[in-house]
Amino acid sequence: MGLDSEGSLSPERPKTRGFRVAGSDELELGCYPVLARIGLDNNEVYINKIILAELIPSSRAKREAEFVECLYGIELLELYTDWDEIIEIQYHCIKNGINKLGLLDIAIAQNAKQNNVGIFTMNRHMILLCNLIGVECRDS
Numbered sequence: 001m002g003l004d005s006e007g008s009l010s011p012e013r014p015k016t017r018g019f020r021v022a023g024s025d026e027l028e029l030g031c032y033p034v035l036a037r038i039g040l041d042n043n044e045v046y047i048n049k050i051i052l053a054e055l056i057p058s059s060r061a062k063r064e065a066e067f068v069e070c071l072y073g074i075e076l077l078e079l080y081t082d083w084d085e086i087i088e089i090q091y092h093c094i095k096n097g098i099n100k101l102g103l104l105d106i107a108i109a110q111n112a113k114q115n116n117v118g119i120f121t122m123n124r125h126m127i128l129l130c131n132l133i134g135v136e137c138r139d140s
Contacts, residue, residue, distance in 0.1 A: 046115070048076060048108065048111050050104050050107055051071075055071060056068055086103065092132060098128045100125040105129065112135050118136030118137060
């Protein structure tokens with residue numbers, strides 16, 4: 001589902017499931033300016049349902065329809081939660097003093113690791129987690 005001009009859910013979504021930010025046919029989605037503002041040009045971009053669940057409600061409340069439509073156009077990664085791995089990651093976080101992360105943040109990092117992709121974040125604790133488990137992390 002997408003958003004209409006009023007910021008309400010509408011049944012139509014962009015048909016593109018994923019894109020390369022620069023040099024692709026999908027730039028008409030309006031995502032290039034959005035992603036370029038946060039420094040994600042010339043990179044392949046993916047998202048999972050946890051990230052959508054975190055970003056879309058607040059973006060809708062702020063009436064950031066362009067950003068929400070952009071998020072819906074990004075290719076979804078399959079989300080398989082390996083709870084045993086999450087337990088181990090959380091144990092290593094606690095052991096290493098990385099205590100300001102919730103289970104959803106750990107699940108996002110675990111999903112990135114499973115799919116061999118990096119994470120864009122401005123959260124210092126997520127950066128520490130990425131370094132701990134060997135996931136590439138960009139903060140700008």
